[in-house]
Amino acid sequence: MKVILKETVKSLGNVGEIVNVSAGYARNFLIPNGAAVLADESNTAQVKHFEKLLAKQVAADKAEATKVAGTINGLNIELIKRVGTNGKLFGSVTTHELSLELGKLGHNVERRHLLLENPIRAVGSYDVKAKIFNGVEAAFTVTVKMDPAQEEENKKKAEELAAMKAAQELLAKEQAEAAASGDTSGEMTEEEKLKMEANRILRS
Incomplete structure (x- = not known):
């Protein structure tokens, strides 16, 4: 059902607009509360009357909208x-x-x-x-x-991962060199070496 709004109705339209709404909403709320009038073909004269009547309000609201x-x-x-x-x-x-x-x-x-x-x-x-x-x-x-706090957290995690990777690469290199020289005396376990090297790099 088409109605012309006599005032701005939130979530529906601005004053002077012709909008489509359900018959129940028009007859039970908009029209009884003076927010709109019927705007179908059988009511053309009334629509034109209200369009002229509301022209001043429409102009004022449009001016305010232009300002916003x-x-x-x-x-x-x-x-x-x-x-x-x-x-x-x-x-x-x-x-x-x-x-x-x-x-x-x-x-x-x-x-x-x-x-x-x-x-x-x-x-x-x-x-x-x-x-x-x-x-x-x-x-x-x-x-x-x-979020800057999250960005800092991510940066710290990336640095920690990079340090761990560097420690792993260094440990692998040392093990390869030790194996090549045949020196295995006093060797710590791989886990001990990894932890020690990671801690050293993180503290540096």
Whole structure:
């Protein structure tokens, strides 16, 4: 059922818009509460009347939307996330989250107005469009970065693995040299040598 909105209805549309809704929603909520009027072909005269009546409100709301668009156009929102292998996120960044982030910056933009050109599922930069009102759009960027604490943890683990690998390679070299010279006296076990060399490298 088509109705013309007499006021902006969250998750549905802006004032003056003609939208399709279920008959029950229109008759039991929107129309009785004065939020909309019927906009089918049998009600053309009333639709035109309300379009003229709401023109001033539409213009005011559009002006406000244009102002909001100007504040977020070209904006860059930085999100810090813990990530898995290859920089993949545990889940994805949603339009709901972006709406909340914009709200923290003082920009009231509903999630239904946000359009992701590509799903945000990994670290990187992403373009987002905001269709705030009829004919009013803006574009901004979302940059997802790894949590610095996690980055430091990963760096430490990589250094430890590199040290262990170096210790293993050095031990193998020493064993090969000992075998070639036939000197096996006083030799520690392989495990003891590995631990000793790893500790030496980590302390250096």
